[in-house]
Amino acid sequence: MNGSTVLRECPGYTYLLLLRAVGSIIIWVDFTLIFSSLSYYWQANAITIGIASALYGLPGLLLGPYFGKLADIRHPISLLRASYSCRAATSLLLMLSPNVDVFVVLVFLKGLSNLGSMPAEQVMIRLMLSPAQVIENARWSTVIDQSLKVAAPLIGAMMTVLCQPQLGFLLPSALALAALPVLHALKQHYPRAAACSANAKRPEPWALIELCLSNVGFRTALVAVLIQTAVLGLYDPLLALFLKQQAFPAGTFGTIVSCTAAGGVAGAVIFKRMFAATTPVRVASIGLTGFGLTVVLPGGLSSLNWPLPEYALLALWIANGGFYGITAMTFGVVMQAASPSHSLGTISATARSVQLGTLVLGPLIGSTLARISSIPTVFLISGIAAVVAGAWLYAHCPTMQTQCDNNTGQANTGSTD
Template sequence: MSTGPGADSAPAPTPDDHEEEENSKGGTFSSLRIRNYRLFAGGQVVSNTGTWMQRIAQDWLVLSLTGSATAVGITTALQFLPMLLFGLYGGVLADRLPKRKLLLATQAAMGLIGLALAALTLSGAVTVWHVYLMAFLLGLATVVDNPARQVFVAELVGKEQMQNAVSLNAANFQTARLLGPAVAGVLITAVGSGWAFLLNGLSFLAPITGLLLMRSAELHRVERAPRGKGQLREGLAYVAGRPELLWPIVLVGFIGTFGYNFPIWLTAYVDEVFHGDAGTYGLLNSLMAAGSLGGALFAARRGVSRLRLTVIAALAFGVLEIVVALSPAFWLFAALLVPVGAFGLLFNTTANANVQLATDEAMRGRVMSLFVMVFVGGTPIGGPIVGWTTDTFGARTGFLTCGVISAVAAITVGLVLARVGGLRLRIDLRRGRKHVTFVPARRAAELAPAA
């Protein structure tokens, strides 16, 4: 991105001017030119790797203790239930308080939870109720951590680099998702789940160190919301009055509630359909993460994206889930997880960036807490439903249902956004033309006789 038409004529550029100009240039990894963001990203890739190790070990531990996909669903639901119940309060705190201090507190709390679960597991005292409790406590910490981490990006890189930084955050997360399950599979098979929990707890030292080393003077100033009554209602009313925020968040809610319940149906496929072990489970998660990493890097390189790409990615994600659910062979099932991961991540990243860029600074914490709340907070609703469907009707039916719901939601929201934007679907089957396009309603009426 350019620094503006008047940048070249500015008198006596300072070193800060040159740094800002350099940071504003495009490129897949342009945000990494910024020191504070490098520290943030480096710490996050370490802790995210540990988090994915814990997720895989946690799912497999619960399955080993109970033999039930429903129990895995309950664990997932408990981890995300606090976001559903208290998510908007986390957004209020993120709008009011210094983000770096909030993140230091939440990252420390999440590390201690990992160490506690490690102690229980390595001592042999762990029960499924312990896992349920730790999952719920981790969810409580995430209520504040997630919106604070989302909006802290604006302070690290500024508005011009936000799209790139959001995409790189997703790539960071997916790199960890690629490494974490593979390492967890080896650890679970070799020495047990407890060591994965221990390494996760220790991994939070990296982001804490990165946050402490940041230069406060290089953070971008962001308007903070003052204390006041009715801030939750204010945030909801703000979103309700803006279709460009409301409908992407609705779509995120449907896909987060049903389409993203990977731990439930993936453990069921490994156990019931393909008769694999923890290593197989880790392999499938890694393949999906590889696709997700590709989707995130594509979004980072693309730069600014439109809502149209978000809807298309959501539809492709749902259709691919349907195809994967019906795949008869393991190799085909595994291979198709790569594009599932790519389109799922492309959808989430573009939706996240579009919503943040369309939101006023003082409202961003509350809007992003709502975004995260409907995305992960729907899991307490969808998790047990998908788990019950999987246990009752089989893994294929459970997964197929998730894909159908995601595809229908994408089509519905796409049509609503088109109507709100004054667009109509135009189908032109003539050779050399775009067969399916959205055009302004007036133009569609003019072209209708020619079609």
């Protein structure tokens, strides 16, 4: 691997990017169809929908590190092949489900089938791309994910309108099967020698803790992304109620989802220049601080009974998506540079499980705070927490280039336009 940032020079990268796009479509369409089917086809009550939602995320919370370890000790393409095959099968089974109870069990299996792809993709990125190319990949992956965040649910919604929601599961099943020949083509370009050397040492289950203790840069980036995730968990489930209290139209919530996606794309565009201009720790802290400000402002103005125009709210949420993406992309790049080759899958999957844990706890704490005080107060408190944490990280790491390996420094110097 050389220091070039041109991704097309990497053999097989087009297939990797195509897989990322297919995987994103499958996840978003599945998510839309699952909860549309529960509500409109199965006429499920709130408790059943809540159980299904919990079961969908439970595999990632409990079993994520195990699948990460599999990505480290097995050929990642084999794990991806198994994941996409199971995705196709579970989508078909969801379509053929005879009753709501079986459907809910299959939702758990659907969540389980999604687990192998993320750590396997992380291992492949490490083995296929140079450090400079990792930054380019983070940009393109975010652009794809955020664009599909808007488009894929619309596809799922259209299928729900045009036919029974159950029949819509044919699309993610067909896409998962279509990914199998793409995986076969990718394997022809896959660096087998690198895979063998990466798997020479078995990963330890506590690899994430060891890396946090030994690497200040990684620890700081992880803290930033976890605080950001926790803040999201605190306020996001209350966002629709907040908009209703502020007398915004019913369609505002959907527009905000599109705005965050547009902001994510904008963040991906400027990310490369930010990463080249300063240290990764500072990029992460700027992202966290900016994200917090976009939550503080609507909460604070609402607490003061100052009306916020709809256009200003939408602009804030474009910025919200951009800053969120910058922090998340920085963590991804730092993790790629800092993680030992033999445990990258384990570390990435464990970090994801910790993030899911904060997303589970966040709504519980946020709803409790809202009952004690008010929804705007939850926005205000959570946003202030992000701003203070981001400012503290920025102030206390003024000269750190990250102690992530020399790889991050190479990526920085190789990423100029």
